[in-house]
Amino acid sequence: MNRRQFLQTASASALASCTSLQAPDALIIDTHQHLWDRRALNLPWLKGAPEVLRHDFLTPDYQQAFAGLNVKAVYMEVDVATTDHVKEADGIVAQCRAGNTPTIAATIGGRPASSDFENYAKRYARNGIVKGLRQVLHGPSTPPGFCLSKDFVRGVQTLGKHGLNFELTMRPTELQDGAKLIRQCPDTRFVLDHCGNGDPKAFNPKLGPGLQRSCTADEWKRGIDSVAAISGVMCKISGIVAFVPPGKWHAEDLAPVVNHCLDAFGPERVFFGGDWPVCLLGSPVRDWVDALRQIISSRPASEQRKLWSANAMRFYGLKV
Numbered sequence: 537m538n539r540r541q542f543l544q545t546a547s548a549s550a551l552a553s554c555t556s557l558q559a560p561d562a563l564i565i566d567t568h569q570h571l572w573d574r575r576a577l578n579l580p581w582l583k584g585a586p587e588v589l590r591h592d593f594l595t596p597d598y599q600q601a602f603a604g605l606n607v608k609a610v611y612m613e614v615d616v617a618t619t620d621h622v623k624e625a626d627g628i629v630a631q632c633r634a635g636n637t638p639t640i641a642a643t644i645g646g647r648p649a650s651s652d653f654e655n656y657a658k659r660y661a662r663n664g665i666v667k668g669l670r671q672v673l674h675g676p677s678t679p680p681g682f683c684l685s686k687d688f689v690r691g692v693q694t695l696g697k698h699g700l701n702f703e704l705t706m707r708p709t710e711l712q713d714g715a716k717l718i719r720q721c722p723d724t725r726f727v728l729d730h731c732g733n734g735d736p737k738a739f740n741p742k743l744g745p746g747l748q749r750s751c752t753a754d755e756w757k758r759g760i761d762s763v764a765a766i767s768g769v770m771c772k773i774s775g776i777v778a779f780v781p782p783g784k785w786h787a788e789d790l791a792p793v794v795n796h797c798l799d800a801f802g803p804e805r806v807f808f809g810g811d812w813p814v815c816l817l818g819s820p821v822r823d824w825v826d827a828l829r830q831i832i833s834s835r836p837a838s839e840q841r842k843l844w845s846a847n848a849m850r851f852y853g854l855k856v
Contacts (some may be wrong), residue, residue, distance in 0.1 A: 561606050564825075565848035568729065568774045568809030569609035569639060571595060574633060577624055578617040580674070589797065593813045595637045599613035601812055601821050602638075608856050609638045609810075610848070612703075613645030615672050619637060621645050624659060632665045640851055643668045643703055648691025654698075661698035667852045668701030668725075673710070674733065680710060683717045694718065696724030701851075703731040703772075706765075708751035711759025718766050725851075728813065731776025732760050734793040737779060743789060744781050757796055770851055771801040773843065774809025775830065777818040785818065788828035794831050803839040807848040 563570045572579055573592050582590055598609070603645075611628045632639055641736050646656055646669045660666040673683055682688060683706065692702050702724055704714050718726050738753040740818040751759075763769055776793050777785075798806055808828065812821045832840055848854065 547751050558606055560714050563845045564602075564605055564607045564808065565725075565845045565854065565856075566602075566607050566638075566810040566812075567608040567772055567848050567852070568612045568613050568811045569598060569641075570811070570813060571598065571628075572614045572799070576627070577614070578620050579614060580617055581615055588816050589601060589813060595631075595639070595799065597685040598812060599638065602810075605822075605825070607638055607810075608640050608854070610667065610852060610854075611639050611642040612809075613643060613670050615675075617643060618647060621647075621656070621658075625666065629660070629663065629665050641665055641667050641854055643670050643701070645670060648694070648702075649687035650691070651686060652666060653691045654682065654694050657694055657698050658699060660814070661700055666700065668703055668727070669695055670705060670729070673704070673706040680707070681713060683710070683713055684720075689717060689720050692724055693721045696721060701725045703727045703729050706733065708733045708735070708756045708759060711756070712762055714759075715762040715766060718769060725770075726766075727770045727772055727851075728763055729772045729809070731771065731773060731793050731797045734776055734797070735779045736785070736789050736793055738778055740789055741793040743785060753792070760797060760800050764797075764802075764805075769801075769805065770847070771797050771806050772809045773797060773806055774811045775814070777815050777824045777827070778811065780818045782795065782818055787830040789830045790827055794828065798832070798835075798843075803835075804847065806843055807851065808844055 543728065546661060560761070565598055571593055573594060593783065609713055613624060616624050621644070625642070628639070628642045630643070631637060632642060644660060644666055648671060657669065658804045695702050704716055704726060734756050735751065738751060738756060773794055776790055780789060810824065815821050832843065849856065
């Protein structure tokens with residue numbers, strides 16, 4: 537399908553099945569909201585990040601980015617220095633309890649392989665706000681295969697023991713390792729973030745420069761399929777717009793990654809993530825929302841609602 541055919545199909549089907557989702561009062565659960573204040577938290581990775589991210593990103597900025605939309609958010613940890621994990625977690629828990637911002641729940645940061653990890657997890661387990669934990673696994677300091685180390689697996693198993701999820705953010709070349717980890721932790725629920733870090737440029741190299749995740753389209757598909765084959769694992773439709781060059785992409789450029797994830801996981805096991813402000817590497821978050829609406833516009837309205845809000849509410853146990 538060429539670009540003109542894609543846009544014609546998307547426009548026609550949007551009128552038929554997606555109008556209600558374009559209304560300002562249609563609920564969106566953003567399962568991947570980042571916030572950071574550089575005066576309050578130490579984010580070592582920011583020193584080498586693109587300039588667009590080397591700023592403070594606070595709740596008023598988030599509300600402005602989503603202006604006109606009815607959004608509630610699940611905070612996602614921002615890879616702070618390990619010494620700031622408790623400070624970050626306590627701060628976002630307090631914000632959620634205050635109930636005066638869009639943020640209603642949180643995924644906190646942590647180090648499952650650490651010796652005192654269980655005590656850390658117990659500190660936040662079952663408080664009604666913290667739903668899970670993440671450790672970013674694709675950073676240069678994390679060696680391939682780390683997620684299968686004995687101590688890491690033990691820590692992720694501990695999360696399930698205390699009713700917490702684990703969110704996988706990893707290199708697309710290591711998705712098979714992710715599947716092995718999941719199978720070793722049958723009592724822990726998992727979310728695969730950012731479509732398994734699928735890169736739209738793997739499907740269309742003509743997109744040009746942008747954030748890189750080195751993986752062929754076929755290798756990424758096989759990895760996604762191996763994770764999707766495990767019952768109960770959720771896939772977060774997020775993150776991929778950060779891989780495309782700003783102003784030089786269209787919805788159909790993202791469609792191969794989105795559609796493969798939607799088809800592999802099925803309508804009950806996917807939900808939306810904004811990935812703001814990291815999405816700014818490729819586009820404003822509203823452009824990402826609009827592109828996703830185009831991509832899914834031919835799917836049944838009930839499936840679209842599940843993607844935008846219903847699945848996240850069920851999985852995270854949210855009350856809105």
